[in-house]
Amino acid sequence: MKKYTDSGKKDTRSGFGAGLTELGKRNKDVVALCADLTGSLKMDEFKANHPERFFQVGIAEANMMGIAAGMTIGGKIPFTGTFANFSTGRVYDQIRQSIAYSHKNVKICASHAGLTLGEDGATHQILEDIGLMKMLPGMTVINTCDYNQTKAATIAIADHHGPVYLRFGRPKVANFTPEDQTFEIGKAVQLQEGNDVTIVATGHLVWEALLAAESLNEQGISADVINIHTIKPLDKEAILRSVAKTGCIVTAEEHNYYGGLGESVARVLSENDPTPQEFVATQDTFGESGTPAQLMDKYGLNAEAIEKAAKKVMTRK
Amino acid sequence: MPDISYLNELVIQVRRDILRQVHKVNSGHPGGSLGCTEFFVTLFQEIMDRKDGFNMNGIGEDIFFLSNGHVSPVFYSVLARSGYFPVDELNTFRLINSRLQGHPTTHEGLPGVRIASGSLGQGISVSVGAAETKKLNNDPHLIYTLCGDGELQEGQNWEAIMYAAANKVDNLIVTVDYNGQQIDGATDNVLPLGNLKAKFEAFGWDVLEIADGNDISQVLNGMAAAKEKTGKGKPVCVLMKTVMGNGVDFMMHTHAWHGKAPNDEQLEIALAQNPETLGDY
Numbered sequence: 302m303k304k305y306t307d308s309g310k311k312d313t314r315s316g317f318g319a320g321l322t323e324l325g326k327r328n329k330d331v332v333a334l335c336a337d338l339t340g341s342l343k344m345d346e347f348k349a350n351h352p353e354r355f356f357q358v359g360i361a362e363a364n365m366m367g368i369a370a371g372m373t374i375g376g377k378i379p380f381t382g383t384f385a386n387f388s389t390g391r392v393y394d395q396i397r398q399s400i401a402y403s404h405k406n407v408k409i410c411a412s413h414a415g416l417t418l419g420e421d422g423a424t425h426q427i428l429e430d431i432g433l434m435k436m437l438p439g440m441t442v443i444n445t446c447d448y449n450q451t452k453a454a455t456i457a458i459a460d461h462h463g464p465v466y467l468r469f470g471r472p473k474v475a476n477f478t479p480e481d482q483t484f485e486i487g488k489a490v491q492l493q494e495g496n497d498v499t500i501v502a503t504g505h506l507v508w509e510a511l512l513a514a515e516s517l518n519e520q521g522i523s524a525d526v527i528n529i530h531t532i533k534p535l536d537k538e539a540i541l542r543s544v545a546k547t548g549c550i551v552t553a554e555e556h557n558y559y560g561g562l563g564e565s566v567a568r569v570l571s572e573n574d575p576t577p578q579e580f581v582a583t584q585d586t587f588g589e590s591g592t593p594a595q596l597m598d599k600y601g602l603n604a605e606a607i608e609k610a611a612k613k614v615m616t617r618k
Numbered sequence: 619m620p621d622i623s624y625l626n627e628l629v630i631q632v633r634r635d636i637l638r639q640v641h642k643v644n645s646g647h648p649g650g651s652l653g654c655t656e657f658f659v660t661l662f663q664e665i666m667d668r669k670d671g672f673n674m675n676g677i678g679e680d681i682f683f684l685s686n687g688h689v690s691p692v693f694y695s696v697l698a699r700s701g702y703f704p705v706d707e708l709n710t711f712r713l714i715n716s717r718l719q720g721h722p723t724t725h726e727g728l729p730g731v732r733i734a735s736g737s738l739g740q741g742i743s744v745s746v747g748a749a750e751t752k753k754l755n756n757d758p759h760l761i762y763t764l765c766g767d768g769e770l771q772e773g774q775n776w777e778a779i780m781y782a783a784a785n786k787v788d789n790l791i792v793t794v795d796y797n798g799q800q801i802d803g804a805t806d807n808v809l810p811l812g813n814l815k816a817k818f819e820a821f822g823w824d825v826l827e828i829a830d831g832n833d834i835s836q837v838l839n840g841m842a843a844a845k846e847k848t849g850k851g852k853p854v855c856v857l858m859k860t861v862m863g864n865g866v867d868f869m870m871h872t873h874a875w876h877g878k879a880p881n882d883e884q885l886e887i888a889l890a891q892n893p894e895t896l897g898d899y
Contacts, residue, residue, distance in 0.1 A: 359781070377754065
């Protein structure tokens with residue numbers, strides 16, 4: 302079993318900020334827009350380094366999406382920054398018409414996704430955004446798991462022509478992926494090799510999946526663990542290869558089970574290789590106020606829930 | 619000096635194109651299209667500094683965005699007659715597998731279109747973005763936008779209007795097709811727009827008015843005056859009064875032809891009022 306070490310807890314949004322800072326130096330066409338959340342999105346350094354390429358639009362997300370779409374005309378690569386809730390549901394039609402349908406090269410960067418936004422409560426905790434964004438034709442959807450991966454993904458999406466939704470979060474979480482990684486859009490990362498059960502996780506649930514696999518291993522169950530950072534396009538081959546070995550699968554995500562990673566995986570399986578699946582996800586519910594850890598416990602999004610789901614799905618083989 | 623008689627001939631030909639496009643598929647929006655025909659013809663023939671051919675990035679030339687995408691018949695006709703694509707392609711308007719979708723889009727790669735529009739209220743934001751990029755690229759060319767008056771009921775416009783003034787986006791001219799009509803009736807009855815001039819000015823824009831947007835000379839002078847106002851620290855708005863359905867007597871001064879095509883008999887009457895000038899497609 303591979304050993305993964307947390308090099309020190311960090312927030313994924315800071316990975317975004319670091320990636321954006323790096324991009325600012327590397328690519329003069331990168332511009333950044335923010336709707337009054339510069340500090341929360343960790344965009345301060347980019348703003349300080351390149352004030353002429355930073356656009357503060359105020360509390361006006363619909364306008365931000367339209368401006369971003371327009372800025373691509375003339376060759377700029379706009380990165381928009383606000384919370385996931387205001388990056389998707391609030392501005393869905395602007396993204397749909399001006400960005401996705403118009404195929405504009407806009408990178409929609411969304412922090413504070415999911416329950417781990419914490420105390421602000423359900424008004425700000427979007428659990429539907431992956432579904433909203435993956436339904437848009439041509440939209441790439443990425444949900445990164447830690448600081449290093451978020452930084453690498455931020456840099457990588459600048460080289461991909463087309464609209465991208467990059468989802469990350471607020472809390473400090475384990476930072477365990479390599480600092481020098483190459484981020485390949487649409488390519489799953491195999492974290493553990495196992496034969497008894499597949500665990501496919503995205504975002505903050507990837508570390509939890511590793512903890513679950515460790516515990517399962519101690520009980521004599523070997524889990525194949527895959528980090529799916531790109532939900533669309535989904536790495537079908539990685540999933541099918543894994544279930545061919547294990548014969549059952551658990552998907553884990555900080556999102557509603559409607560519209561999330563789990564449903565995308567289920568579609569791939571039902572079309573190619575029907576396989577028993579358990580979903581670790583929220584159960585068609587809104588969130589509430591609380592600390593991130595309390596919320597993830599209450600809504601069953603942690604290592605314990607993944608372990609339980611793995612044992613359950615193995616009985617269904 | 620602009621050749622006014624040629625512009626007039628082109629206007630009449632574009633009216634015929636609009637009527638024939640919507641008649642063929644028994645759908646589309648002739649009223650608003652006819653109302654801003656003089657504007658489109660003048661803008662593309664005389665006002666804008668355009669390059670030959672079409673490049674999405676529009677570097678080194680003026681760029682036009684249509685926010686009220688439902689007036690696609692006039693947009694398509696003027697694009698075709700300005701050389702962006704073959705005039706015969708107007709035959710495919712709203713048909714399956716056409717590049718001339720009901721509302722303009724980049725999706726099928728129609729030259730001359732840089733953004734999809736139709737869901738209203740998004741064009742000013744997009745224009746502001748393109749204007750900011752022009753500034754970043756040190757490109758002195760301008761962004762021209764047309765929006766409907768009714769669509770100013772969408773809140774996103776006012777976000778963009780506020781942003782543009784605050785950020786001195788002064789390479790942008792937004793023209794409002796001020797015909798006072800929308801689908802459900804007169805804007806005054808549906809949701810009154812109030813004093814648009816005072817509103818734009820209060821937001822920090824320079825505002826000009828064209829009293830008769832169906833008079834080519836007034837459009838020429840008005841848009842030239844608007845151009846003069848650019849580069850002075852403020853975005854520019856042109857409130858252009860037009861008559862919906864202009865040029866076809868039974869379509870004028872009513873919202874009835876906003877989204878309705880003429881039948882065979884009505885088409886014949888309408889075309890007779892606008893005899894062929896430069897050749898039908």
